[in-house]
Amino acid sequence: AQSVSQHNHHVILSEAASLELGCNYSYGGTVNLFWYVQYPGQHLQLLLKYFSGDPLVKGIKGFEAEFIKSKFSFNLRKPSVQWSDTAEYFCAVNPNDYKLSFGAGTTVTVRA
Amino acid sequence: EAEVAQSPRYKITEKSQAVAFWCDPISGHATLYWYRQILGQGPELLVQFQDESVVDDSQLPKDRFSAERLKGVDSTLKIQPAELGDSAMYLCASSLDSGGRDGYTFGSGTRLTVV
16 A cells, blocks of 8 residues: 655654654655644644755755655754754655645654 | 634544534635544545535545535534544645645644543
8 A cells, every 4th residue: 555654653862963754655656745743732834845856855943854766765854953843743745746645753852 | 824723622522422623724725634633643634625525535434424615615524423433633734726735734623532
């Protein structure tokens, strides 16, 4: 079955550490890729998106993601996390402008 | 910043009862989505509207769930009768175009607990 896989269920790290969250998908053809974030008690918010062009995309709050087509991956990175980055992060894929499918999410806890 | 409005924020209902959720998308957004998010999982699409028409309800349990968007603006999702397994967060989202290329804007959700 076509799917979106996020490798880490829960990541715990200290402030100033680097963060990388893995995302792989199994859809063929053209895909639109997204990362959403859900801060505690808040609604899902768009972090960044990729449609075409430069495979390295920059989003809000210092996040970036790299699309590697050969690996069907769209990993999220941040060089130096802050306590306020504590949240749940969701990778989502929209193949051929069809419905948006989400991964299971990764909970990130940043310790001060 | 424009928001997707949902109500109620929380709902507790007994199994076999009927429950309804309401969503008001961002003005001008033709496409509206209802997602269900079970604890520990990502959101799963239940139904997608383009204006007042359903374009995808393949994952909607039609024996108990129904959704409507009569005037192509706000929408209602109903469950009748509710079952224990329906306990989840119900999210509404909207997008300007049907492909969602600008991303979806999500509401705060309705957390349903069936007891």
